[in-house]
Amino acid sequence: MTWQIDVDRRVCMGAGLCNGSLPDRFRLVDGKAQPVESRIEPDEDVLDAADYCPYRAIHITDQATGEALVAAD
Amino acid sequence: MTVTDHAGLQPGDAAVPPPGCPMHRVLDYPFAEPVATDLHPAYAEVREERALTRVSMQYGGEAWLATRHADIKTVLADPRFSRAATVGKDVPRVRKAYEELNIVSMDDPEHARLRKLVAKAFTVRRVEQIRPRAQEIADDLLDRLLAAEDRTGDLAAQYAWMLPITVICEMLAVPLEDHYKFRGWIDTWLTIGNEHTLEEMNEARFEKLPEYMSALIAQRRAEPGDDLLSALVAARDEEDRLSEEELITMSIALLATGHHTTANQLANHLYILLSRREEWERLVERPESLPTAIEELLRVTPLSPYSENTRIAVEDIEVGGQLVRAGEAVMVFPAVANRDPRVFERPEELDLTREHNPHIAFGHGIHHCLGAPLARLELQVALGTLLRRLPSLELAVPAAEVPWKRDHVVRGVAALPVRW
Numbered sequence: 001m002t003w004q005i006d007v008d009r010r011v012c013m014g015a016g017l018c019n020g021s022l023p024d025r026f027r028l029v030d031g032k033a034q035p036v037e038s039r040i041e042p043d044e045d046v047l048d049a050a051d052y053c054p055y056r057a058i059h060i061t062d063q064a065t066g067e068a069l070v071a072a073d
Numbered sequence: 074m075t076v077t078d079h080a081g082l083q084p085g086d087a088a089v090p091p092p093g094c095p096m097h098r099v100l101d102y103p104f105a106e107p108v109a110t111d112l113h114p115a116y117a118e119v120r121e122e123r124a125l126t127r128v129s130m131q132y133g134g135e136a137w138l139a140t141r142h143a144d145i146k147t148v149l150a151d152p153r154f155s156r157a158a159t160v161g162k163d164v165p166r167v168r169k170a171y172e173e174l175n176i177v178s179m180d181d182p183e184h185a186r187l188r189k190l191v192a193k194a195f196t197v198r199r200v201e202q203i204r205p206r207a208q209e210i211a212d213d214l215l216d217r218l219l220a221a222e223d224r225t226g227d228l229a230a231q232y233a234w235m236l237p238i239t240v241i242c243e244m245l246a247v248p249l250e251d252h253y254k255f256r257g258w259i260d261t262w263l264t265i266g267n268e269h270t271l272e273e274m275n276e277a278r279f280e281k282l283p284e285y286m287s288a289l290i291a292q293r294r295a296e297p298g299d300d301l302l303s304a305l306v307a308a309r310d311e312e313d314r315l316s317e318e319e320l321i322t323m324s325i326a327l328l329a330t331g332h333h334t335t336a337n338q339l340a341n342h343l344y345i346l347l348s349r350r351e352e353w354e355r356l357v358e359r360p361e362s363l364p365t366a367i368e369e370l371l372r373v374t375p376l377s378p379y380s381e382n383t384r385i386a387v388e389d390i391e392v393g394g395q396l397v398r399a400g401e402a403v404m405v406f407p408a409v410a411n412r413d414p415r416v417f418e419r420p421e422e423l424d425l426t427r428e429h430n431p432h433i434a435f436g437h438g439i440h441h442c443l444g445a446p447l448a449r450l451e452l453q454v455a456l457g458t459l460l461r462r463l464p465s466l467e468l469a470v471p472a473a474e475v476p477w478k479r480d481h482v483v484r485g486v487a488a489l490p491v492r493w
Contacts, residue, residue, distance in 0.1 A: 013431055014146075014431060014437075015435070015437060015441045015445075016146065016149065016150050016437045016438040016439075016441060017438070017439065017441045019150075020150060020438040020439035020441075021181070021185060021439055028150075031431060048189075048192075051193070051196050051198065052192050052196060053197075054197065054435070054441070054445045054446055055197075056197050056198075073193055073199070
């Protein structure tokens with residue numbers, strides 16, 4: 001299974017939470033977040049990072065099905 | 074040679090450092106007592122002069138002061154600038170008390186472990202579910218305000234404070250009527266210390282508030298609910314994910330920062346809008362622009378009157394071309410970054426329609442405000458309700474006569490007298 005990470009650069013305000021907590025997964029480029037690798041093995045921490053984003057700029061999809069993935073409460 | 078300068082920087086003198094002086098000069102900090110929501114002009118001057126400015130702090134000696142947007146973000150994002158290294162030590166700072174151990178003074182991974190315990194309760198998704206209840210609370214508070222026969226009131230005490238207090242009390246299932254008690258302790262704790270003794274500040278933070286919170290925690294142990302405090306108790310008792318002391322400190326932090334910051338910002342935003350009447354009227358006419366306007370109000374309103382949350386470099390690091398040596402302290406002030414002309418056009422101007430607005434009012438990096446989504450929601454609901462239901466709202470005194478709290482870590486009006 002492969003997950004696709006997308007960051008909406010129009011919405012991202014560069015709060016620095018995703019790259020600060022998961023520096024192997026995200027980095028800031030010109031003040032906006034970018035995935036280090038956009039295709040990854042499933043990783044719950046990345047789902048949480050998307051959930052914690054104060055601008056809801058991070059989107060994770062199951063590459064096989066195209067289904068949007070959302071963190072559990 | 075070191076020159077100590079006080080508040081009055083003369084235009085032009087900054088450009089001529091004393092010959093042969095590597096440090097240029099050391100400024101006494103803070104520059105002056107705060108005025109309303111203004112920033113002292115010295116901030117703009119030192120921001121233009123050089124990346125980091127040497128300052129002599131009220132307590133603990135000298136530090137570097139970062140004032141540029143990019144540099145402050147660098148300091149906030151780089152784990153080599155430690156918050157934990159300040160805890161319990163006489164480091165450069167504005168507050169009399171030493172930094173205490175809590176989530177805002179921890180480094181990762183300890184900070185991340187605690188934040189993860191409560192982060193799910195404050196996501197945009199979860200907070201949005203609170204909106205209908207926040208609207209009910211705002212409407213109810215406004216009904217009560219409007220019951221005054223003389224059509225006057227204190228918008229800070231009766232509205233701006235009560236909305237966030239009610240919301241956080243409901244999230245934690247803390248009895249709302251207790252706010253008469255815990256607000257006094259929080260007000261004594263979160264001061265600079267010029268008007269309280271250290272004993273009074275420590276008694277509030279390390280005796281009164283923990284005693285109060287421990288009693289609530291004991292109740293949750295006996296009778297768990299579906300509130301956030303019960304969830305923290307379960308994380309302690311069933312999963313051992315935090316210590317008893319961390320549980321108490323965390324619940325105090327949630328209760329205090331869960332309302333204190335938003336309440337002050339909300340009252341300050343109302344002060345700004347009502348003292349610039351044309352801005353208020355523009356929003357009355359265009360309520361759909363409120364979310365954009367709130368970002369601009371956040372940009373221009375300093376949360377604290379002073380630079381706080383000292384960082385200590387754990388190794389030699391260059392910031393904006395200035396070498397910071399291991400062990401040296403760096404102060405940041407996001408409100409000053411929020412007026413950096415390198416990032417914001419017409420930075421000193423309030424422009425409620427500003428589109429490009431990458432302010433750092435909520436901080437940056439791993440300590441970015443956990444409650445930012447809740448704060449935004451409460452600001453939207455509180456301001457939106459007033460714009461819709463009470464467009465005739467106005468200050469009951471000249472803006473210059475609005476009283477401000479002194480000695481507080483968070484900037485805020487002491488009262489906001491209004492009429493309608």
